[in-house]
Amino acid sequence: MTAQKGRDLLLKIDSDGTGNFVTVAGLRTRRLAFGSDIVDATDMESPGHWRELLSGAGLKRASIAGSGLFRDAQSDALVRQQFFDGAALDYEVTIPDFGVVTGPFQITALSLSGTHDGELAFEIALESAGALGFASL
Template identity: 65%
Template sequence: MTAQKGKDLLLKVDSDGGGTFVTVGGLRARSLAFNAATVDATDQESAGRWRELLAGAGLKTARLSGSGIFKDATSDETLRQYFFDGTVRDWQVIVPDFGTVEGPFQIVTLEYGGRHDGELSFELGLESAGALAFTAA
């Protein structure tokens, strides 16, 4: 994969629970992180007392984060309502020349900030809430 522009990574949310995905407005920075917890299966008979891991076991998680400005009242209201209601919705992360990660996430952090001489900004944190699917580009 060659170098890509950060602005080309898109974050979209299912706005109605029916599969209508809309881009989260005004994101200036965003990231996607995957994690997999390991299960230690080391015992007295492990060769040379090297740690052994149990393949395919453990907990898989994904974390999305983003920051930016709201482009309209609708995107602001949608995210705010999802946060306060604890709504789990399908989200899409589209990585150019790589693919799309899609699945359920819940908003776990929503922060607002701004300078007296600047625009209102927000920071968003999401945690996976089920199985994710990957579709290659």
């Protein structure tokens, strides 16, 4: 696999619940991370006293972080309202040559910054809020 352009990782939101995803913002930096907790099932009879893990029992999660510029006033208002409502809406994250992750996410952090002679920038963090789907490209 050849190197991929970071700008090709896209973050989209289903703003009206119809499954029509629209790009939220022009993200300049972005990150998608997956994680899972473990359940330790080790007991006195574990072979060689090695730790044993209970397969498939841990909590799974995904987080998204990014920074950039809002595409327009409409996407700015949508993200801001979602944050203040504490709503979990469906997002779509496209990872080039890998796949598409879809499912509910909730905004956990939103910050705005700017200089007097520059554009308004933002940073956003989202956490998964339910089961996620994955489809290969």
